[in-house]
Amino acid sequence: MNPVVEINHVTKIFPNLRGIHDVSMKVQRGDIYGFFGPNGAGKTTVMKIMTGLARAQQGEVKLFGFDVSTQHEQAMAKVGALIETAEAYTYMSGRRNLELAARLYPGVGKERVDEVIELVGLTPFQHEKVARYSLGMKQRLGLAAAILSKPELLILDEPTNGLDIEGMVHIREIILKLAREERITFFISSHLIHEMELMCNRLGIIHHGKLIREGRITDIMAGSPSLEAAYLREIQGNRGLAAHA
Template identity: 80%
Template sequence: MKPVVEINRLTKIYNNLRGIHEVNMTVQQGDIYGFFGPNGAGKTTVMKIMTGLIKAQQGEVKLFGHPVSTHYEQAMAKVGVLIETAEAYSYMSGRRNLELAARFYPGIGKQRVDEVLEIVGLTPFQKEKVAGYSLGMKQRLGLAAAMLSKPELLILDEPTNGLDIEGMVHIREIIMHLAREERITFLISSHLIHEMELMCNRMGIIHQGRLVREGLVSEIAQGSATLEEAYLREIKEVRRLAAHA
Protein backbone atom coordinates (compact mmCIF):
# COMPACT_ATOMS: atom_id res chain seq x y z
CA MET A 1 0.00 0.00 0.00
CA LYS A 2 1.36 3.41 -1.01
CA PRO A 3 1.84 5.99 1.76
CA VAL A 4 -0.73 8.79 1.92
CA VAL A 5 2.03 11.40 2.32
CA GLU A 6 5.56 11.10 0.93
CA ILE A 7 7.99 13.97 1.50
CA ASN A 8 11.48 13.71 0.05
CA ARG A 9 14.37 16.12 0.73
CA LEU A 10 12.08 19.12 1.16
CA THR A 11 14.04 22.37 1.49
CA LYS A 12 13.00 26.01 1.83
CA ILE A 13 15.40 28.66 3.16
CA TYR A 14 14.18 32.19 3.89
CA ASN A 15 16.20 35.41 3.71
CA ASN A 16 16.89 35.22 7.45
CA LEU A 17 18.48 31.79 6.80
CA ARG A 18 15.77 30.01 8.77
CA GLY A 19 13.57 27.41 7.12
CA ILE A 20 13.60 23.67 6.51
CA HIS A 21 16.46 21.46 5.33
CA GLU A 22 16.02 18.17 3.42
CA VAL A 23 12.95 17.02 5.37
CA ASN A 24 11.87 13.42 4.70
CA MET A 25 8.51 12.22 6.05
CA THR A 26 6.06 9.40 5.45
CA VAL A 27 2.46 9.20 6.64
CA GLN A 28 0.72 5.86 6.22
CA GLN A 29 -3.00 5.32 5.72
CA GLY A 30 -4.79 5.29 9.08
CA ASP A 31 -2.09 7.22 10.94
CA ILE A 32 -2.72 9.99 13.39
CA TYR A 33 0.72 11.42 12.68
CA GLY A 34 2.03 14.03 15.10
CA PHE A 35 4.42 16.59 13.61
CA PHE A 36 6.12 17.90 16.72
CA GLY A 37 8.56 20.73 17.34
CA PRO A 38 8.88 24.08 19.11
CA ASN A 39 7.50 27.28 17.60
CA GLY A 40 9.66 28.30 14.64
CA ALA A 41 10.99 24.80 14.00
CA GLY A 42 9.50 24.66 10.48
CA LYS A 43 6.22 22.79 10.92
CA THR A 44 3.99 25.37 9.22
CA THR A 45 6.48 25.81 6.37
CA VAL A 46 6.32 22.08 5.60
CA MET A 47 2.52 22.13 5.71
CA LYS A 48 2.25 25.20 3.48
CA ILE A 49 4.48 23.54 0.88
CA MET A 50 2.42 20.34 1.15
CA THR A 51 -0.77 22.24 0.38
CA GLY A 52 0.65 24.45 -2.37
CA LEU A 53 0.58 27.71 -0.40
CA ILE A 54 4.32 28.26 -0.89
CA LYS A 55 6.94 26.63 -3.12
CA ALA A 56 9.92 24.59 -2.06
CA GLN A 57 13.41 25.30 -3.37
CA GLN A 58 14.19 21.61 -3.45
CA GLY A 59 12.46 18.30 -2.89
CA GLU A 60 9.07 16.81 -3.57
CA VAL A 61 5.74 16.21 -1.83
CA LYS A 62 3.38 13.47 -2.98
CA LEU A 63 -0.17 13.11 -1.65
CA PHE A 64 -1.87 9.85 -2.57
CA GLY A 65 0.95 9.28 -5.06
CA HIS A 66 0.48 12.59 -6.91
CA PRO A 67 3.22 15.28 -6.84
CA VAL A 68 1.82 18.53 -5.43
CA SER A 69 4.08 20.67 -7.62
CA THR A 70 2.93 19.20 -10.96
CA HIS A 71 -0.44 17.53 -10.29
CA TYR A 72 -1.95 19.80 -7.67
CA GLU A 73 -5.64 19.06 -8.26
CA GLN A 74 -5.16 15.30 -8.17
CA ALA A 75 -2.93 15.54 -5.09
CA MET A 76 -5.39 17.69 -3.13
CA ALA A 77 -8.61 15.99 -4.30
CA LYS A 78 -8.98 13.94 -1.07
CA VAL A 79 -7.34 16.39 1.34
CA GLY A 80 -8.86 18.74 3.93
CA VAL A 81 -6.72 21.53 5.39
CA LEU A 82 -6.70 23.81 8.41
CA ILE A 83 -3.50 25.89 8.43
CA GLU A 84 -2.72 28.29 11.29
CA THR A 85 -6.03 29.92 12.36
CA ALA A 86 -9.56 29.06 11.30
CA GLU A 87 -10.85 31.86 9.05
CA ALA A 88 -14.56 32.71 8.91
CA TYR A 89 -16.84 35.66 8.26
CA SER A 90 -17.61 36.91 11.77
CA TYR A 91 -20.84 38.68 10.75
CA MET A 92 -22.33 35.44 9.39
CA SER A 93 -23.62 32.41 11.25
CA GLY A 94 -21.53 29.29 11.53
CA ARG A 95 -23.91 27.47 9.23
CA ARG A 96 -23.82 30.21 6.59
CA ASN A 97 -20.02 30.10 6.58
CA LEU A 98 -20.14 26.36 5.89
CA GLU A 99 -22.76 26.77 3.18
CA LEU A 100 -20.50 29.26 1.39
CA ALA A 101 -17.50 26.93 1.73
CA ALA A 102 -19.57 24.03 0.39
CA ARG A 103 -20.00 25.86 -2.92
CA PHE A 104 -16.37 25.10 -3.77
CA TYR A 105 -17.12 21.36 -3.83
CA PRO A 106 -19.42 19.75 -6.42
CA GLY A 107 -22.23 17.71 -4.94
CA ILE A 108 -21.81 18.99 -1.38
CA GLY A 109 -25.09 20.32 -0.05
CA LYS A 110 -27.27 20.84 3.03
CA GLN A 111 -27.01 17.24 4.24
CA ARG A 112 -23.20 17.35 4.45
CA VAL A 113 -23.31 20.71 6.24
CA ASP A 114 -25.68 19.11 8.77
CA GLU A 115 -23.29 16.15 9.16
CA VAL A 116 -20.14 18.17 9.84
CA LEU A 117 -21.95 20.48 12.26
CA GLU A 118 -23.08 17.41 14.19
CA ILE A 119 -19.60 15.84 14.16
CA VAL A 120 -17.91 18.93 15.66
CA GLY A 121 -20.72 19.61 18.11
CA LEU A 122 -21.87 22.94 16.68
CA THR A 123 -25.42 22.01 15.72
CA PRO A 124 -26.93 23.91 18.71
CA PHE A 125 -24.94 27.05 17.76
CA GLN A 126 -25.18 26.88 13.96
CA LYS A 127 -27.43 29.96 13.63
CA GLU A 128 -25.30 32.15 15.92
CA LYS A 129 -22.90 34.68 14.38
CA VAL A 130 -19.28 33.60 14.44
CA ALA A 131 -18.42 36.89 16.18
CA GLY A 132 -19.94 35.38 19.32
CA TYR A 133 -18.06 32.07 19.07
CA SER A 134 -15.30 31.18 21.52
CA LEU A 135 -11.84 30.33 20.15
CA GLY A 136 -12.60 26.63 20.57
CA MET A 137 -15.86 26.96 18.64
CA LYS A 138 -14.04 28.80 15.83
CA GLN A 139 -11.48 25.99 15.65
CA ARG A 140 -14.27 23.43 15.48
CA LEU A 141 -15.93 25.44 12.70
CA GLY A 142 -12.62 25.45 10.81
CA LEU A 143 -12.38 21.70 11.26
CA ALA A 144 -15.95 21.31 9.99
CA ALA A 145 -15.07 23.34 6.88
CA ALA A 146 -11.99 21.17 6.26
CA MET A 147 -14.21 18.07 6.43
CA LEU A 148 -16.90 19.21 3.98
CA SER A 149 -15.44 17.39 0.99
CA LYS A 150 -15.28 14.05 2.88
CA PRO A 151 -11.46 14.00 2.83
CA GLU A 152 -9.35 10.91 3.37
CA LEU A 153 -6.48 13.03 4.75
CA LEU A 154 -6.79 15.99 7.12
CA ILE A 155 -3.81 18.33 7.56
CA LEU A 156 -4.19 20.35 10.76
CA ASP A 157 -1.70 22.99 11.87
CA GLU A 158 -1.78 23.49 15.67
CA PRO A 159 -5.52 22.72 15.97
CA THR A 160 -5.47 23.05 19.79
CA ASN A 161 -3.26 26.15 19.99
CA GLY A 162 -4.63 28.73 22.42
CA LEU A 163 -7.48 26.52 23.64
CA ASP A 164 -8.33 25.84 27.26
CA ILE A 165 -8.25 22.27 28.60
CA GLU A 166 -11.89 21.60 27.73
CA GLY A 167 -11.38 22.90 24.19
CA MET A 168 -8.26 20.77 23.68
CA VAL A 169 -10.02 17.66 24.91
CA HIS A 170 -12.97 18.31 22.59
CA ILE A 171 -10.76 18.71 19.50
CA ARG A 172 -8.76 15.62 20.46
CA GLU A 173 -11.92 13.54 20.88
CA ILE A 174 -13.20 14.67 17.47
CA ILE A 175 -9.92 13.73 15.77
CA MET A 176 -9.78 10.30 17.41
CA HIS A 177 -13.44 9.65 16.55
CA LEU A 178 -12.87 10.57 12.88
CA ALA A 179 -9.78 8.38 12.66
CA ARG A 180 -11.65 5.44 14.17
CA GLU A 181 -15.10 5.77 12.61
CA GLU A 182 -14.44 7.61 9.31
CA ARG A 183 -11.00 6.06 8.63
CA ILE A 184 -9.50 9.51 8.06
CA THR A 185 -5.71 9.83 8.13
CA PHE A 186 -4.35 12.83 10.06
CA LEU A 187 -1.19 14.90 9.91
CA ILE A 188 -1.26 17.21 12.94
CA SER A 189 1.39 19.72 13.93
CA SER A 190 1.79 20.83 17.53
CA HIS A 191 4.28 22.19 20.03
CA LEU A 192 2.33 20.48 22.85
CA ILE A 193 3.98 17.10 23.32
CA HIS A 194 1.40 15.86 25.82
CA GLU A 195 -1.26 16.17 23.10
CA MET A 196 0.91 14.09 20.75
CA GLU A 197 1.31 11.39 23.39
CA LEU A 198 -2.44 11.13 24.01
CA MET A 199 -3.56 11.23 20.39
CA CYS A 200 -0.94 10.02 17.89
CA ASN A 201 0.35 6.60 16.90
CA ARG A 202 3.29 7.92 14.85
CA MET A 203 5.25 11.16 14.94
CA GLY A 204 8.10 13.11 13.46
CA ILE A 205 10.27 15.46 15.51
CA ILE A 206 11.52 18.60 13.77
CA HIS A 207 14.28 20.72 15.28
CA GLN A 208 15.72 23.86 13.68
CA GLY A 209 14.26 22.93 10.31
CA ARG A 210 15.48 19.34 10.26
CA LEU A 211 13.50 16.17 10.91
CA VAL A 212 15.59 14.45 13.57
CA ARG A 213 13.38 11.44 14.36
CA GLU A 214 10.37 9.66 12.90
CA GLY A 215 8.60 6.53 14.08
CA LEU A 216 5.96 5.01 16.29
CA VAL A 217 5.26 7.05 19.42
CA SER A 218 5.82 3.90 21.48
CA GLU A 219 9.26 3.42 19.91
CA ILE A 220 10.32 7.03 20.40
CA ALA A 221 9.19 6.97 24.04
CA GLN A 222 10.87 3.61 24.74
CA GLY A 223 13.30 3.81 27.64
CA SER A 224 11.84 7.08 28.96
CA ALA A 225 9.18 7.76 31.57
CA THR A 226 7.35 10.16 29.24
CA LEU A 227 7.44 11.28 25.61
CA GLU A 228 8.64 14.68 26.83
CA GLU A 229 11.67 13.04 28.44
CA ALA A 230 12.35 11.10 25.23
CA TYR A 231 12.15 14.32 23.18
CA LEU A 232 14.61 16.13 25.44
CA ARG A 233 16.99 13.16 25.22
CA GLU A 234 16.71 13.20 21.42
CA ILE A 235 17.44 16.93 21.17
CA LYS A 236 20.36 16.64 23.58
CA GLU A 237 21.90 14.01 21.29
CA VAL A 238 21.29 16.16 18.20
CA ARG A 239 23.09 19.08 19.85
CA ARG A 240 25.97 16.84 20.97
CA LEU A 241 26.49 15.56 17.41
CA ALA A 242 26.27 19.09 15.99
CA ALA A 243 28.91 20.31 18.45
CA HIS A 244 31.32 17.57 17.30
CA ALA A 245 30.60 17.90 13.59
Protein backbone atom coordinates in the same frame (compact mmCIF):
# COMPACT_ATOMS: atom_id res chain seq x y z
CA MET B 1 1.00 -0.10 0.72
CA ASN B 2 1.82 3.26 -0.85
CA PRO B 3 2.09 6.12 1.67
CA VAL B 4 -0.58 8.84 1.68
CA VAL B 5 2.11 11.50 2.20
CA GLU B 6 5.67 11.35 0.88
CA ILE B 7 8.00 14.25 1.67
CA ASN B 8 11.39 13.74 0.05
CA HIS B 9 14.45 15.90 0.86
CA VAL B 10 12.49 19.16 1.05
CA THR B 11 14.48 22.34 1.68
CA LYS B 12 13.36 25.97 1.86
CA ILE B 13 15.63 28.68 3.27
CA PHE B 14 14.37 32.22 3.89
CA PRO B 15 16.46 35.43 3.59
CA ASN B 16 16.98 35.43 7.37
CA LEU B 17 18.58 31.97 6.92
CA ARG B 18 15.82 30.25 8.86
CA GLY B 19 13.78 27.53 7.17
CA ILE B 20 13.74 23.78 6.71
CA HIS B 21 16.65 21.58 5.66
CA ASP B 22 16.39 18.22 3.85
CA VAL B 23 13.12 17.12 5.48
CA SER B 24 11.85 13.63 4.56
CA MET B 25 8.92 11.74 6.06
CA LYS B 26 6.08 9.39 5.20
CA VAL B 27 2.50 9.10 6.44
CA GLN B 28 0.65 5.81 5.97
CA ARG B 29 -3.10 5.41 5.51
CA GLY B 30 -4.85 5.38 8.89
CA ASP B 31 -2.09 7.23 10.74
CA ILE B 32 -2.69 10.08 13.14
CA TYR B 33 0.74 11.51 12.48
CA GLY B 34 2.02 14.13 14.87
CA PHE B 35 4.49 16.73 13.62
CA PHE B 36 6.11 18.07 16.75
CA GLY B 37 8.54 20.89 17.41
CA PRO B 38 8.88 24.22 19.23
CA ASN B 39 7.51 27.44 17.77
CA GLY B 40 9.66 28.51 14.83
CA ALA B 41 10.99 25.01 14.17
CA GLY B 42 9.56 24.92 10.62
CA LYS B 43 6.26 23.07 11.06
CA THR B 44 4.04 25.58 9.25
CA THR B 45 6.58 25.95 6.43
CA VAL B 46 6.44 22.20 5.78
CA MET B 47 2.63 22.21 5.86
CA LYS B 48 2.39 25.17 3.47
CA ILE B 49 4.64 23.32 1.04
CA MET B 50 2.50 20.20 1.47
CA THR B 51 -0.63 22.09 0.42
CA GLY B 52 0.93 24.19 -2.34
CA LEU B 53 0.78 27.46 -0.40
CA ALA B 54 4.58 27.70 -0.60
CA ARG B 55 7.15 26.23 -2.96
CA ALA B 56 10.18 24.24 -1.90
CA GLN B 57 13.60 25.20 -3.23
CA GLN B 58 14.60 21.54 -3.33
CA GLY B 59 12.81 18.21 -2.95
CA GLU B 60 9.27 17.06 -3.60
CA VAL B 61 5.99 16.37 -1.84
CA LYS B 62 3.53 13.74 -3.03
CA LEU B 63 -0.01 13.25 -1.74
CA PHE B 64 -1.70 10.03 -2.83
CA GLY B 65 1.14 9.59 -5.34
CA PHE B 66 0.65 12.99 -7.02
CA ASP B 67 3.32 15.71 -6.95
CA VAL B 68 1.95 18.81 -5.21
CA SER B 69 3.95 21.23 -7.36
CA THR B 70 3.16 19.71 -10.80
CA GLN B 71 -0.11 17.85 -10.18
CA HIS B 72 -1.69 20.11 -7.58
CA GLU B 73 -5.36 19.49 -8.42
CA GLN B 74 -4.97 15.71 -8.31
CA ALA B 75 -2.79 15.85 -5.18
CA MET B 76 -5.33 17.94 -3.26
CA ALA B 77 -8.48 16.17 -4.50
CA LYS B 78 -8.82 14.06 -1.33
CA VAL B 79 -7.28 16.55 1.12
CA GLY B 80 -8.78 18.89 3.70
CA ALA B 81 -6.58 21.45 5.44
CA LEU B 82 -6.63 23.99 8.24
CA ILE B 83 -3.40 26.00 8.15
CA GLU B 84 -2.60 28.59 10.86
CA THR B 85 -6.08 30.02 11.65
CA ALA B 86 -9.68 29.11 10.88
CA GLU B 87 -11.11 31.77 8.55
CA ALA B 88 -14.83 32.58 8.53
CA TYR B 89 -17.25 35.42 7.86
CA THR B 90 -17.88 36.65 11.39
CA TYR B 91 -21.13 38.46 10.50
CA MET B 92 -22.69 35.18 9.34
CA SER B 93 -23.78 32.18 11.33
CA GLY B 94 -21.59 29.11 11.54
CA ARG B 95 -24.10 27.19 9.46
CA ARG B 96 -24.24 29.85 6.75
CA ASN B 97 -20.44 29.79 6.49
CA LEU B 98 -20.54 26.04 5.92
CA GLU B 99 -23.35 26.31 3.38
CA LEU B 100 -21.24 28.77 1.37
CA ALA B 101 -18.18 26.52 1.61
CA ALA B 102 -20.28 23.53 0.48
CA ARG B 103 -20.90 25.24 -2.87
CA LEU B 104 -17.25 24.67 -3.74
CA TYR B 105 -17.74 20.89 -3.76
CA PRO B 106 -20.00 19.07 -6.25
CA GLY B 107 -22.49 16.83 -4.50
CA VAL B 108 -22.05 18.36 -1.04
CA GLY B 109 -25.46 19.54 0.16
CA LYS B 110 -27.55 20.20 3.24
CA GLU B 111 -27.27 16.66 4.55
CA ARG B 112 -23.47 16.82 4.66
CA VAL B 113 -23.58 20.23 6.34
CA ASP B 114 -25.85 18.71 8.99
CA GLU B 115 -23.41 15.80 9.42
CA VAL B 116 -20.29 17.89 9.94
CA ILE B 117 -22.05 20.29 12.32
CA GLU B 118 -23.06 17.34 14.46
CA LEU B 119 -19.63 15.68 14.19
CA VAL B 120 -17.82 18.75 15.56
CA GLY B 121 -20.43 19.46 18.23
CA LEU B 122 -21.74 22.79 16.92
CA THR B 123 -25.41 21.85 16.56
CA PRO B 124 -26.57 24.06 19.48
CA PHE B 125 -24.61 27.04 18.10
CA GLN B 126 -25.02 26.62 14.35
CA HIS B 127 -27.34 29.63 13.92
CA GLU B 128 -25.25 32.02 16.04
CA LYS B 129 -23.00 34.56 14.34
CA VAL B 130 -19.36 33.52 14.27
CA ALA B 131 -18.47 36.86 15.92
CA ARG B 132 -19.93 35.40 19.13
CA TYR B 133 -17.98 32.14 18.89
CA SER B 134 -15.19 31.32 21.31
CA LEU B 135 -11.77 30.42 19.89
CA GLY B 136 -12.54 26.75 20.44
CA MET B 137 -15.84 27.03 18.56
CA LYS B 138 -14.07 28.78 15.67
CA GLN B 139 -11.56 25.93 15.54
CA ARG B 140 -14.40 23.42 15.43
CA LEU B 141 -16.03 25.41 12.62
CA GLY B 142 -12.73 25.34 10.73
CA LEU B 143 -12.57 21.57 11.19
CA ALA B 144 -16.14 21.26 9.92
CA ALA B 145 -15.26 23.22 6.78
CA ALA B 146 -12.13 21.11 6.24
CA ILE B 147 -14.09 17.83 6.27
CA LEU B 148 -17.08 18.94 4.17
CA SER B 149 -15.76 17.20 1.06
CA LYS B 150 -15.16 13.91 2.94
CA PRO B 151 -11.35 14.08 2.62
CA GLU B 152 -9.17 11.03 3.12
CA LEU B 153 -6.31 13.15 4.50
CA LEU B 154 -6.69 16.07 6.90
CA ILE B 155 -3.76 18.46 7.46
CA LEU B 156 -4.10 20.49 10.66
CA ASP B 157 -1.67 23.18 11.79
CA GLU B 158 -1.71 23.62 15.59
CA PRO B 159 -5.46 22.84 15.96
CA THR B 160 -5.36 23.25 19.77
CA ASN B 161 -3.16 26.35 19.85
CA GLY B 162 -4.53 29.03 22.20
CA LEU B 163 -7.30 26.86 23.59
CA ASP B 164 -8.04 26.21 27.24
CA ILE B 165 -7.96 22.65 28.60
CA GLU B 166 -11.63 22.03 27.82
CA GLY B 167 -11.16 23.29 24.26
CA MET B 168 -8.11 21.06 23.77
CA VAL B 169 -10.05 18.03 24.97
CA HIS B 170 -12.95 18.82 22.59
CA ILE B 171 -10.66 19.11 19.56
CA ARG B 172 -8.77 15.94 20.52
CA GLU B 173 -12.02 13.99 20.89
CA ILE B 174 -13.23 15.23 17.50
CA ILE B 175 -9.99 14.16 15.79
CA LEU B 176 -10.14 10.69 17.31
CA LYS B 177 -13.82 10.41 16.36
CA LEU B 178 -13.14 11.46 12.76
CA ALA B 179 -10.29 8.96 12.50
CA ARG B 180 -12.58 6.22 13.79
CA GLU B 181 -15.88 7.08 12.07
CA GLU B 182 -14.77 8.80 8.84
CA ARG B 183 -11.50 6.85 8.48
CA ILE B 184 -9.51 10.02 7.90
CA THR B 185 -5.71 9.99 7.93
CA PHE B 186 -4.31 12.94 9.92
CA PHE B 187 -1.16 15.02 9.73
CA ILE B 188 -1.21 17.31 12.78
CA SER B 189 1.40 19.82 13.90
CA SER B 190 1.76 20.99 17.50
CA HIS B 191 4.26 22.33 20.00
CA LEU B 192 2.28 20.66 22.83
CA ILE B 193 3.89 17.29 23.38
CA HIS B 194 1.24 16.00 25.78
CA GLU B 195 -1.39 16.45 23.05
CA MET B 196 0.78 14.47 20.62
CA GLU B 197 1.10 11.64 23.12
CA LEU B 198 -2.67 11.44 23.64
CA MET B 199 -3.70 11.66 19.97
CA CYS B 200 -1.04 10.25 17.67
CA ASN B 201 0.33 6.84 16.80
CA ARG B 202 3.36 8.15 14.87
CA LEU B 203 5.54 11.21 15.34
CA GLY B 204 8.05 13.32 13.47
CA ILE B 205 10.24 15.65 15.56
CA ILE B 206 11.56 18.81 13.90
CA HIS B 207 14.15 21.04 15.55
CA HIS B 208 15.77 24.12 14.01
CA GLY B 209 14.37 23.15 10.61
CA LYS B 210 15.70 19.59 10.63
CA LEU B 211 13.76 16.37 11.15
CA ILE B 212 15.70 14.63 13.91
CA ARG B 213 13.46 11.60 14.57
CA GLU B 214 10.48 9.86 13.01
CA GLY B 215 8.67 6.70 14.02
CA ARG B 216 5.97 5.11 16.13
CA ILE B 217 5.44 6.91 19.43
CA THR B 218 5.92 3.65 21.32
CA ASP B 219 9.34 3.21 19.69
CA ILE B 220 10.38 6.83 20.31
CA MET B 221 9.36 6.50 23.98
CA ALA B 222 11.22 3.22 24.50
CA GLY B 223 13.38 3.56 27.61
CA SER B 224 11.81 6.89 28.64
CA PRO B 225 9.08 7.49 31.24
CA SER B 226 7.20 9.93 28.96
CA LEU B 227 7.21 11.35 25.44
CA GLU B 228 8.52 14.62 26.90
CA ALA B 229 11.52 12.84 28.34
CA ALA B 230 12.07 11.02 25.04
CA TYR B 231 11.97 14.34 23.18
CA LEU B 232 14.55 15.91 25.48
CA ARG B 233 16.77 12.86 24.99
CA GLU B 234 16.50 13.24 21.21
CA ILE B 235 17.33 16.95 21.39
CA GLN B 236 20.36 16.34 23.60
CA GLY B 237 21.53 13.54 21.32
CA ASN B 238 21.12 15.76 18.27
CA ARG B 239 23.17 18.52 19.93
CA GLY B 240 25.87 16.03 20.72
CA LEU B 241 26.03 14.88 17.09
CA ALA B 242 26.15 18.48 15.88
CA ALA B 243 29.01 19.26 18.26
CA HIS B 244 31.09 16.42 16.81
CA ALA B 245 30.18 17.10 13.16
